[in-house]
Amino acid sequence: MDSQIADNGAPTPVKAPADQAAASVANASHGGLPRNPGMPLDLDWALGIEANTSAIERRCASLPGRRTVKKDHQAAWLLKAVTCIDLTTLAGDDTDARVQRLCAKARQPVRADILSDLGMSKITTGAVCVYHDMIPAAVRALHGTDIPVAAVSTGFPAGLSPFHLRVEEIRESVKAGAREIDIVISRRHVLTGNWQALYDEMKAFREACGEAHVKAILATGELGTLRNVARASMICMMAGADFIKTSTGKEGVNATLPVSLVMIRAIRDYYERTGVHVGYKPAGGISKAKDALVYLSLMKEELGNRWVQPDLFRFGASSLLGDIERQLEHHVTGAYSAGYRHPMA
Numbered sequence: 001m002d003s004q005i006a007d008n009g010a011p012t013p014v015k016a017p018a019d020q021a022a023a024s025v026a027n028a029s030h031g032g033l034p035r036n037p038g039m040p041l042d043l044d045w046a047l048g049i050e051a052n053t054s055a056i057e058r059r060c061a062s063l064p065g066r067r068t069v070k071k072d073h074q075a076a077w078l079l080k081a082v083t084c085i086d087l088t089t090l091a092g093d094d095t096d097a098r099v100q101r102l103c104a105k106a107r108q109p110v111r112a113d114i115l116s117d118l119g120m121s122k123i124t125t126g127a128v129c130v131y132h133d134m135i136p137a138a139v140r141a142l143h144g145t146d147i148p149v150a151a152v153s154t155g156f157p158a159g160l161s162p163f164h165l166r167v168e169e170i171r172e173s174v175k176a177g178a179r180e181i182d183i184v185i186s187r188r189h190v191l192t193g194n195w196q197a198l199y200d201e202m203k204a205f206r207e208a209c210g211e212a213h214v215k216a217i218l219a220t221g222e223l224g225t226l227r228n229v230a231r232a233s234m235i236c237m238m239a240g241a242d243f244i245k246t247s248t249g250k251e252g253v254n255a256t257l258p259v260s261l262v263m264i265r266a267i268r269d270y271y272e273r274t275g276v277h278v279g280y281k282p283a284g285g286i287s288k289a290k291d292a293l294v295y296l297s298l299m300k301e302e303l304g305n306r307w308v309q310p311d312l313f314r315f316g317a318s319s320l321l322g323d324i325e326r327q328l329e330h331h332v333t334g335a336y337s338a339g340y341r342h343p344m345a
């Protein structure tokens with residue numbers, strides 16, 4: 001049996017670690033949890049991780065449609081999903097005006113009358129996620145809220161620009177007001193087994209972020225195997241990633257359930273060994289409310305309720321909010337609205 005997946009593919013509960021990471025520095029924007037301080041590279045641990053593909057696939061095949069929540073419970077989980085969205089625009093034709101509209105949606109992602117019917121007064125998305133040049137527009141448009149601006153960085157999406165420029169890009173984005181930085185790793189370090197280089201790169205990115213939280217995008221669709229995904233997840237956490245994120249949204253294959261299970265179980269292993277909470281962000285191609293519910297139930301089953309909060313879980317998504325709004329409207333009114341009534345979401 002490998003260290004990630006039991007032979008029957010069943011989840012095992014998260015165990016509280018004996019040694020809590022006392023040296024970590026508490027940070028309020030991490031929900032009061034200490035940030036991940038990282039740890040020395042432990043290659044024995046990282047390379048000891050295997051991934052039992054057939055067990056992973058069996059477990060994932062059982063997820064959709066199982067234990068689906070209904071009615072008010074479903075609406076509540078969909079509202080929870082909204083609060084966990086990094087509302088994203090990452091297009092070559094982005095403009096300040098588009099980003100302003102996106103930020104208006106982030107401030108009020110669900111119509112006030114629908115929210116009030118559901119017994120809620122105010123919610124926002126988890127963050128707004130943009131390219132570097134759009135940070136000032138997003139910061140202005142979110143002024144007066146606590147919604148962080150997340151910037152994709154380090155030569156997103158390929159991550160193949162000169163290293164010093166990738167590090168500098170992070171610094172510039174933090175200076176411009178980004179509170180979260182989504183870096184892309186060098187896939188070649190994983191594909192060639194150069195784990196030390198991956199660790200050093202991630203550590204340098206984390207240092208350049210300073211107080212800003214860093215999400216490590218693994219681009220899992222380009223890593224070849226689930227075992228590589230598991231190992232890359234662990235190395236990035238050892239190097240101090242606050243979140244691990246599946247994809248840029250630009251790979252041929254983006255977020256999937258098997259990849260998510262592997263990454264979530266790496267987070268669980270890291271927590272059990274170090275006491276540190278690392279967040280998870282599936283991204284790319286998640287556009288349906290029912291898929292969001294599956295991801296949330298996977299998080300809850302594998303990691304527990306604490307991980308189903310915006311400080312430890314985000315969806316990277318440009319169009320998911322629109323479908324969630326439609327489902328919520330249907331829940332409240334009994335009628336589906338047309339998709340065009342929910343633009344920029």
Ligand SMILES: O=C[C@H](O)COP(=O)(O)O
Pocket residue numbers: 088090129247248249250283284285286316317318319320
């Ligand atoms: O990180 C976020 C992704 O780029 C969003 O991907 P999506 O447009 O498929 O939702």
